[in-house]
Amino acid sequence: MVATPKMMGQRIKRKEDPRFITGTGKYVDDIKLVGMLHAALLRSDHARARIKRIDVSKARALPGVVAVFTGKDLEGKIGTVPTAAQNAEGNHWLAGVKLNVPPQPVIAIDKVNFVGQNVAVAVATDPYIAHDALDAIEVEFEDLPVVIDVEKAAEPGSPVIHEEFGSNLAFHLPGGPSPEAIEKVEQLFKEADHTASFRFDNQRLVPVAMETRGVLADYDVGRESLTVWSSTQIPHIARTVLSMVLPMPENRIRFIAPDVGGSFGSKLNIYPEEFLIPYLAKTLGKPVKWIEKRRENFTSTTHGRGQMQYVDIAFNKDGTWLACKLKLLNDMGAYLQLLTPGIGNFTLIMFTGVYKLEAICFEQLGAFTNKVATDAYRGAGRPEATMVAEKVMDVIARETGLDPTEVRRKNFLTEFPATTPSGMTYDSGDYSKALDKAMELVNYKQLRAEQKQARTEGRLMGIGVSSFLDVCGFGPSSVPPPGGGWWEASTVKVEPTGTVTVLTGISPHGQGQETTFAQIAADELGVPMDSVRVLHSDTDVVPYGNDTYGSRGQAVGGEALMMSIGKVKDKAKQFAAHMLDAQPENMEYANGEIFVKGEPSRKVTLGEVAYAAYDFSWKGPGTAPADLEPGLEATSRFEPTNFTYPFGTFICALDIDADTGEVEIKKFVAVSDCGNVINPLIVDGQVHGGIVQGLAQTLFEEVVYDENGQLITGELTEYAVPKAHMVRNFETYHTVTPTPVNSLGAKGIGESGTIGATACVFNAVMDALAPLGIKHLDMPFKPHKVWNAIQQAKA
Amino acid sequence: MGVKISVEVNGVGQQSEVEPRLLLVHYLREDLGLTGTHVGCETSMCGACTILLDGQAVKSCTLFAVQAEGCKVTTIEDLKKDGTYHPIQEGFWEEHGLQCGFCTPGMILSAYDLLSRNKNPSEEEIRHGLEGNLCRCTGYQHIVNAVQSAARKMRG
Ligand code: FES
Numbered sequence: 001m002v003a004t005p006k007m008m009g010q011r012i013k014r015k016e017d018p019r020f021i022t023g024t025g026k027y028v029d030d031i032k033l034v035g036m037l038h039a040a041l042l043r044s045d046h047a048r049a050r051i052k053r054i055d056v057s058k059a060r061a062l063p064g065v066v067a068v069f070t071g072k073d074l075e076g077k078i079g080t081v082p083t084a085a086q087n088a089e090g091n092h093w094l095a096g097v098k099l100n101v102p103p104q105p106v107i108a109i110d111k112v113n114f115v116g117q118n119v120a121v122a123v124a125t126d127p128y129i130a131h132d133a134l135d136a137i138e139v140e141f142e143d144l145p146v147v148i149d150v151e152k153a154a155e156p157g158s159p160v161i162h163e164e165f166g167s168n169l170a171f172h173l174p175g176g177p178s179p180e181a182i183e184k185v186e187q188l189f190k191e192a193d194h195t196a197s198f199r200f201d202n203q204r205l206v207p208v209a210m211e212t213r214g215v216l217a218d219y220d221v222g223r224e225s226l227t228v229w230s231s232t233q234i235p236h237i238a239r240t241v242l243s244m245v246l247p248m249p250e251n252r253i254r255f256i257a258p259d260v261g262g263s264f265g266s267k268l269n270i271y272p273e274e275f276l277i278p279y280l281a282k283t284l285g286k287p288v289k290w291i292e293k294r295r296e297n298f299t300s301t302t303h304g305r306g307q308m309q310y311v312d313i314a315f316n317k318d319g320t321w322l323a324c325k326l327k328l329l330n331d332m333g334a335y336l337q338l339l340t341p342g343i344g345n346f347t348l349i350m351f352t353g354v355y356k357l358e359a360i361c362f363e364q365l366g367a368f369t370n371k372v373a374t375d376a377y378r379g380a381g382r383p384e385a386t387m388v389a390e391k392v393m394d395v396i397a398r399e400t401g402l403d404p405t406e407v408r409r410k411n412f413l414t415e416f417p418a419t420t421p422s423g424m425t426y427d428s429g430d431y432s433k434a435l436d437k438a439m440e441l442v443n444y445k446q447l448r449a450e451q452k453q454a455r456t457e458g459r460l461m462g463i464g465v466s467s468f469l470d471v472c473g474f475g476p477s478s479v480p481p482p483g484g485g486w487w488e489a490s491t492v493k494v495e496p497t498g499t500v501t502v503l504t505g506i507s508p509h510g511q512g513q514e515t516t517f518a519q520i521a522a523d524e525l526g527v528p529m530d531s532v533r534v535l536h537s538d539t540d541v542v543p544y545g546n547d548t549y550g551s552r553g554q555a556v557g558g559e560a561l562m563m564s565i566g567k568v569k570d571k572a573k574q575f576a577a578h579m580l581d582a583q584p585e586n587m588e589y590a591n592g593e594i595f596v597k598g599e600p601s602r603k604v605t606l607g608e609v610a611y612a613a614y615d616f617s618w619k620g621p622g623t624a625p626a627d628l629e630p631g632l633e634a635t636s637r638f639e640p641t642n643f644t645y646p647f648g649t650f651i652c653a654l655d656i657d658a659d660t661g662e663v664e665i666k667k668f669v670a671v672s673d674c675g676n677v678i679n680p681l682i683v684d685g686q687v688h689g690g691i692v693q694g695l696a697q698t699l700f701e702e703v704v705y706d707e708n709g710q711l712i713t714g715e716l717t718e719y720a721v722p723k724a725h726m727v728r729n730f731e732t733y734h735t736v737t738p739t740p741v742n743s744l745g746a747k748g749i750g751e752s753g754t755i756g757a758t759a760c761v762f763n764a765v766m767d768a769l770a771p772l773g774i775k776h777l778d779m780p781f782k783p784h785k786v787w788n789a790i791q792q793a794k795a
Numbered sequence: 796m797g798v799k800i801s802v803e804v805n806g807v808g809q810q811s812e813v814e815p816r817l818l819l820v821h822y823l824r825e826d827l828g829l830t831g832t833h834v835g836c837e838t839s840m841c842g843a844c845t846i847l848l849d850g851q852a853v854k855s856c857t858l859f860a861v862q863a864e865g866c867k868v869t870t871i872e873d874l875k876k877d878g879t880y881h882p883i884q885e886g887f888w889e890e891h892g893l894q895c896g897f898c899t900p901g902m903i904l905s906a907y908d909l910l911s912r913n914k915n916p917s918e919e920e921i922r923h924g925l926e927g928n929l930c931r932c933t934g935y936q937h938i939v940n941a942v943q944s945a946a947r948k949m950r951g
């Protein structure tokens with residue numbers, strides 16, 4: 001027997017790349033169907049207004065225009081855009097308090113509530129003509145008072161966006177987690193050596209996937225069935241919801257996410273267009289395609305963050321963090337999308353981070369504003385949570401005079417599983433190990449010495465530390481909240497000729513599971529990686545799954561794959577036993593061969609077994625074992641018993657030019673621990689991309705609406721997505737603390753980089769400015785803001 | 796009203812009649828079916844539509860098809876020759892210079908232009924050379940590695 005080289009743990013180049021490097025990937029816009037029509041959407045340029053008059057007659061008369069629909073035309077014909085955040089009792093799904101859900105039609109009927117809301121749709125034979133049609137639509141708006149600032153929106157006396165609710169509150173969770181906890185917190189605040197308070201603005205961000213959204217729908221009249229291609233990360237969930245909203249039987253809908261050009265949470269929603277375009281295809285009897293323009297991507301695709309935090313902490317002079325009160329005010333935007341009001345809950349369960357403290361309490365509000373909805377964006381609630389914990393650490397360090405790394409180490413949780421005051425149980429961790437490694441790699445002592453020197457010379461040098469925590473592997477039903485029945489499915493088929501097809505219910509869009517799942521299957525089945533093909537994101541092909549988000553692909557989808565592989569191997573042993581006249585319990589499986597224990601020469605290969613499994617003729621007619629079903633495939637569903645909790649420590653050093661306010665990162669060391677690593681090349685890529693998105697929040701990116709609700713940062717020209725020269729190389733390292741939650745020991749890595757980086761760079765900037773007595777600035781740290789702060793501090 | 800143009804695309808002469816307002820990127824994608832050239836913004840900001848026009852990297856959303864009259868256009872589809880990947884394609888594959896792949900064709904062609912002007916670019920020069928191309932997935936580090944690896948191979 002020749003042992004095949006192990007694939008897992010190797011830096012293996014990806015199987016999906018040949019199509020992308022040759023320009024032969026297939027994104028939605030690359031698919032063309034015969035007779036296909038093109039849709040374009042007229043978007044509101046008013047933030048809050050009544051639609052007084054809308055005249056589409058000139059648009060309808062244009063040559064090439066097939067149809068124009070307004071909200072009134074469609075009223076009662078398609079359901080409203082749903083949120084998953086309301087339970088059957090009408091309550092917030094996680095917070096358990098009443099949730100106000102304003103109905104959101106796919107096209108506004110008589111009122112618009114944000115710039116970018118749909119006002120009409122035009123369908124034409126050519127996309128240019130569809131856009132001409134939009135220019136020919138006449139709309140008269142009557143402006144209404146606009147609510148933009150979330151703090152003002154939540155105040156009594158603010159104009160009310162959705163009058164039926166009497167205020168702008170979507171929900172209000174007045175006090176949690178329990179009266180006892182609140183009492184305990186108050187007690188600790190009285191006993192503590194010190195208390196401190198701060199307000200933190202986690203500004204809104206735009207996810208900016210490089211591929212905008214797009215939908216193509218095709219209705220087959222004869223088969224009464226619908227095929228939808230959408231740039232989404234959740235084809236399965238989208239299909240289920242579409243079937244309810246259209247409505248249409250679910251088994252007549254095929255939902256496909258073809259190649260998807262990035263998402264980062266922004267395609268973890270089912271948007272108005274995902275109902276509208278299928279409706280148009282069905283109504284017009286022709287395939288209809290809609291591709292989002294970049295401007296629409298800014299105004300109408302969900303934003304991230306938008307969370308105001310009010311934090312009170314109690315701590316002792318030895319650096320011990322005792323207790324914390326957190327109040328969150330979440331900016332919902334005008335309507336609730338799939339998870340809008342749930343994002344803050346991830347902050348509530350995670351804001352104590354990797355630290356042990358005695359008690360916490362919290363309050364949470366969600367308020368409507370005349371802006372596009374917020375929803376998941378890489379990290380979804382955890383970068384915000386990490387900002388709380390990591391700012392707290394630096395506040396304690398500053399107030400006690402201790403080194404920030406010492407304060408962290410003093411407060412680390414050290415025993416696992418660890419139960420937190422928010423009721424979560426961390427699976428495994430070794431936080432000191434990651435901190436030690438990061439300090440060693442960055443040469444922390446020397447950095448502090450350099451900083452001392454810089455300060456004597458009047459230079460502004462800052463060092464930032466972030467010992468972050470993520471919660472991944474969504475998710476176990478048994479762990480409320482947020483829990484959730486987010487199990488995952490897989491099928492493994494060994495075909496008659498021995499090739500292996502893996503079907504998975506996750507929906508990767510850049511994460512590389514066509515490769516990592518093939519690595520797993522190759523190792524476990526003992527077959528070459530080239531003979532494994534991984535299929536996903538087509539509801540007619542793969543078993544129902546729960547798609548990709550929350551860094552769940554490897555930790556949940558990977559384990560579902562392991563289960564199916566196990567079943568296939570068991571079945572292969574049974575066939576092999578029949579083929580070799582042996583007992584199944586005496587069979588062993590290694591390197592793609594099945595042999596009799598102790599007699600390695602009595603063997604068959606997986607390929608031979610597969611052929612036999614489909615053929616049944618190896619002993620002539622009628623000799624097939626009666627107790628074995630033909631075929632060699634298995635399907636499994638994995639329901640995790642807990643979340644996984646990846647962690648790490650990032651340390652960066654930066655200089656601030658006092659004359660210009662410019663921040664320059666000089667060193668960045670990223671130590672992550674995502675448990676066992678299947679492909680280090682891919683994991684590094686996830687970390688790099690995550691870090692850049694995270695530090696972009698600190699340094700570059702912010703959504704700006706003016707007081708009339710116009711989106712000022714509504715194009716790539718105004719919104720600062722980092723370019724190559726704006727960032728630098730990062731030094732990555734991985735400590736390995738496997739999770740006991742799945743047999744792969746893998747925790748998930750998709751969001752760690754973002755979660756760790758925002759706070760790391762924030763702390764470094766504040767550290768640099770500390771000698772000037774500056775205690776807080778809101779992100780992003782654009783040069784003019786930093787320069788102004790420096791001038792004021794000096795004055 | 797159609798305008799007649801003749802353009803050489805990936806070594807093949809094309810005679811077409813196009814609307815004067817048709818963008819070059821749409822001509823390539825829709826009329827010629829070369830969908831490897833992507834559209835990320837149409838405002839010349841993202842670089843996803845980068846092609847080579849007479850050997851120079853340009854953003855094909857900033858030109859009308861009629862402006863390519865008499866020019867030679869190279870798109871990503873023409874880089875792999877006789878079953879062999881171009882060293883830049885290899886670099887991106889080996890160094891994991893892509894995740895979702897949407898920016899990749901444009902990145903590769905910008906890198907092509909850069910390496911034709913500078914055979915041994917520093918990290919800094921690569922980062923500045925690719926300033927016109929946005930990638931939201933990779934954080935650029937593996938893209939820098941990819942271009943460096945390609946440069947090494949191309950220098951031989
Ligand atoms: S599509 Fe041409 S630069 Fe973005």
Ligand code: FES
Nearest residue numbers: 894898930931932
């Ligand atoms: S690989 Fe996704 S945008 Fe670059």
